[in-house]
Amino acid sequence: MIRPNFLTTADRLELLSCVKRQREDYGVARRANALSLLNDGMSCAQIAKVLFLDDDTVRSWHKQYLAEDWEAVAYDGWKGGQSRMTIAHEADLSEWLEERFCRSTAQIRAYMGAKFNIHYSHSGCIKLLARLGFEYRKPKALPRVADVEKQAAFIAFHTNLLNNLPADEAVDFSDAVHPEYQSKPSHGWARKGSNPAIQTTSGRVNIHGALNLETFDAPFVEPTTVDGVSSVQLLAKIEARNPDKRIIHVIWDNAPYHKGPNVRAFLSRKNCRIHLIQLPPYCPHLNPIERLWAVMHSHVTHNRHYPTQKHFANPILNFMREVVPKKWRNFRDQVTDNFRIISHRNVRVVLYGPVTV
The missing domain is CATH 1.10.10 (Arc Repressor Mutant, subunit A)
Structure with missing residues (x-):
């Protein structure tokens, strides 16, 4: 004892x-x-x-x-036993795994059994994969982006445009945003175990706007539908807000209504001062007004509930009419043309499909 x-x-x-x-x-x-x-x-x-x-x-x-x-x-001096996989087997398995995205060890164990006649348990397979440098992780979503060359060309064009911009010209970035009348849960600090929640709703507000990064002038219209008509209304408002400018360069995306008959008719007017510049396809990151929309959401929609759509729309319109003109210096560093090129070169794009042994 x-x-x-x-x-x-x-x-x-x-x-x-x-x-x-x-x-x-x-x-x-x-x-x-x-x-x-x-x-x-x-x-x-x-x-x-x-x-x-x-x-x-x-x-x-x-x-x-x-x-x-x-x-x-x-002290634990146990060092484990000799792997049943040879170096050649491990190299073969690693190469096979690099070519596909297996969601379960069952697929991997089936391959090892069929190819090498070696059978691993679930836990043993996990340890083997860890030793070979693999981990179980979720792939991140990649947006479609333009060619790297097109992004670089636009950034160079934009830089040259600003560096050589005459005093009687201006540059506006334009886009539409559709804030949904739906509370947006966002991370924040709360007491552990308190289970914070916000009520959800439905509906949305349409805003077709523009932004001048030099003056932070942000004209916008509130259409029922964002289309060619609202595009023309916005371009007319941009012209009216810049009476002293001979040319106003408006940079926006390739939405069909930005190139439709209404816009073409507006541009064909005598003495039209608008010069349109199209962004490369799939490049919202090259439009600074997208960053303004993000600031708007953080001020108005994140973790906030509004009882009616009118109560929801008013703060958004107030942000555009009052906050942006008067307090834009508070978020000036968040809304810039500090562009970067997005590339898929440093990631392995997963092609989903049946995993064959």
Whole structure:
């Protein structure tokens, strides 16, 4: 029979600390737990039953502690066995995995069984994959973007345009936004366990707007539908807001209504001062007004609930009419033309489909 209270005060505190540390190695924590319970008076058989061990294992740990010390008991010299996969097998498996995206170890184990006649358990396969440098992760969504060359060409064009812009010309970026009358949950600090929630609604507001980064003038219209008519209304408002400009360069995307008959008729007018510039396809990141829309959402829609659509629309319109003209310096650093090129070159694009062995 093993007598209790055999641990020194220092070792007892160290063992209790090992048991409570969440990041402690599982094997070390089990040994610390067993010795602590043994020190408190439980028998080897009782501890073995509680911890699902053999009672001789508990006795061996106690014997080792008395003969050496806790450090000796805590040391795990086990290094694992020889892998059943040869180096050639592992290289083959790695190459096979690089060419596809397996969502389950079942697919991988089936391949190893068919190709190498080697069969792994689920947990064994996970350990093998970790050793080979693979991890279980979710691919991130990649938006469609224009060619890198087209993005670079536009950025160079825009830089040259601004650097050589005469005093009687201006540059406006334009786009439409459709804030939904629906509360947008967003991250924030809350007391743990408080389960914060906001009510949801439905509906939306349409805004067709423009932005001059030099003056932060932001003309906009509130159409029922964003189309060629609203595009012309916006262009007319941009002209009216710039009476001293000979040419106003308006940069916007390739939406069909931006190139439709209404817009073409407006541009064909005598003395029309609007010069349209199309963004490269799939490049909203090259339009600074998108950043203004993000600021608007953070001010108006994130984590806010409005009882009616009118209550929802008024703060949005107030943001455009009052906040932008008067307080634009507060978020000037967030709405810039500090463009960057988005490329898929540094990612592995996953092509989903049946995984063949």
